[in-house]
Amino acid sequence: MSSIFVSVGQCGNQLAKTLIDQLLLNQINQNSYLYDNYDGKFHFVNLDSESKVIKNLYASHKQNLRIENLINTKCGRGSNWASGYTGLKKDGSLKIIEKSLESIRKESERCDFLLSFIVMHSLSGGTGSGCGSKLIEQLRDEFGWKKLIMTQSVAPFRAGELPLQHYNNLLCMSHLQEYADFISLHQNDDVLDILNKISLESSRPSNTSVTSKTGLLPFNSTKLIKKSNLNDDTYASVTLNDMNSYIVKSILSAINPVDNISLKSQSFGLELLELQKFLCPNFNLKIVEIYNVNSLNVTKTIYEKNNPLVKRLFSRVPKYKANSNEYYTSLNSLFVARGMQDFNEYKSEYVLGQLLNESDLMQKTLNPVKWNPFSMDFWTSKNSLSDSEKVKMNSLTLVTNRNKCCEYLRDVLEKSMLKYSVKAYVHWYEKFNIDKEFFENSFEKIRFTIDSYDQMTQ
Structure with missing residues (x-):
């Protein structure tokens, strides 16, 4: 079973570039044709109102992308949801949506069996939010409810990036609630805080300091990023690439083939369907969060009584409601443990045993609803992701549907x-x-x- 990745707007296409980089590092991910076709071209359709990001993407990965699936117009959307949704008079979004739908139709015919569309976009930009909303609406009309529509939606900083962002977020989220099956929400504030915690954990020396009375840190030399609420005066520089890399690794760790749903080491790509069925059984409650931790493969890890990644994972997961000691409440949560592919005696029971030893910590942190006796599930995979140096990493990923999104x-x-x-x-x-x-x-x-x-x- 295959999925078509649809990247919309600057944010979506930057994520697409990072995603392709990761897929090329991890050829094992392509066993089920989840991502690529028989000719090595990925099931990707990329659209943006402006051509710069699209051209850079194609220049970097022309051997993996079809040029006819890269679509752009000559005029931006002015960070306005409405101009992306209904279109401009001379160069409207309707034209780019029509071209995108045609590319998606052709790409769907190349798939062995099309299971889902994964739409990557921003909630605040004109193209990502407006064109993204229109495209999802059209995909639902075109393919009906037989195909899953899953989004990877990036929310802007709450302090504000654009004057129209709250309207854009409102209109886009209401559209996703109506037409999508699964909404994976990545909030920039949360991603930044996690990356700052990772920087402090690894004791990287700080190479930047707060230089503004507003508490902003230099970001990519030209942009600013909000200082997190960590009680520490030392912060490492967090770049846009760092944030994109964390989001993409979290996505792949959640949706890549796992042993639980594979047959004779061959995945059929049912992971996405099982994710949606378990985490979002109620159509009105379908906003999930993804958290991920990694560590180098260490021979002792598999034999330890407790899984050391569990505590690291929960140290990064926001637990309490704003300005309160009250825990968030989870509806359903899925843990995905990956790694130990170098061990001939690997058994998923070892990993599951480690996770279950931490069940008390999981229950306390996730605070599952009392009416659901099966609020947690566990997947394992012998294979894991490689980092930029092609070093295999153990990883633990949490995908949870809880009321933090409120x-x-x-x-x-x-x-x-x-x-x-x-x-x-x-x-x-x-x-x-x-x-x-x-x-x-x-x-x-x-x-x-x-x-x-x-x-x-x-």
């Missing part, structure tokens, strides 16, 4: 409603026929999602 949704809802109440920036949407009814429907969908999580996690 904090993000409430923040988006409150700030967008506040702006809307005074008609701030509304004219930028009205000029593209996004009227009052459209906004009110989006407000209602987000409220309903929050209420659904509150009711199921009480």
Whole structure:
């Protein structure tokens, strides 16, 4: 079974580049034709309103991409969801969506059996959010509900990156709630905090310091990144590549073939279907988070009583609600343990035993709902990912559906409603026929999602 990766906008295509780099480092991932075709070309369709990122992507990986699957126009979307969704008069999004759909149709015919679409995009940009929303809507109309639509959605910093970001987030998330089957939410604030913790754990020397009264750190020499809330005066420089790499490794660690769902070491690509069935059985509750930790393969690890990655993983997972000592509540959680492929005596029971020894810590941290007796599951895989130096790593990944997403949704809802109440920036949407009814429907969908999580996690 195969999946088609659809990258939309600058953020989505930067993730696509990092994803291809990782896939080329890990040829074992291609055993099931989950990612590539018989001719070595990946099942990728890449679109952006501007050509720069698309051209750079093709220049780096022209041997793995079909040039007809790289689609762009000549005009950006001005970081406006409405201009990406309904299109500009001269060079609208409808044209780029039509071309993208045609490429997706042709790519689907090359698949042995198409299982899902994985859409990578940002929630705040005009192309990623607007064109992404329109494309997901069209994919649902074109392929119906027989194919999974799974998104890897990147949320901006809450402090604000763009003046229209709260409207964009609101409109895009309401669309995802209506048309997608599975929403993997990657919040920039959380990713940054995790990478800062990793930097401190590895004791890397700091090469930058806070230089602004606003608490911002230099980012890629030209951009700024928000200082995390860690109680430490030393911070390493976190680049955009670092953030993309962490997100992509987390995605691959979650969806790559595992031994539990394979037959004679041959995966049929059912991992995505099982992920969706276990984590998102309720259509209204489908926003998940992914956390990942890695360590070098060490011979002692498999024989230790406890899995050392468990404590490292939970040290990075946000546990408490904002400004509170109350734990978040999880609906379903999946652990994916990878590694130990160098051991002839490898057995998944060893790894599962290590994980189950930490069940008390898992229960306390994840705080599962009491009404679900099977709120956790465990997958194992003998094979793991390689790092940039092709060194095999043990890894432990947590994919969890819990009410932490409600904090993000409430923040988006409150700030967008506040702006809307005074008609701030509304004219930028009205000029593209996004009227009052459209906004009110989006407000209602987000409220309903929050209420659904509150009711199921009480």
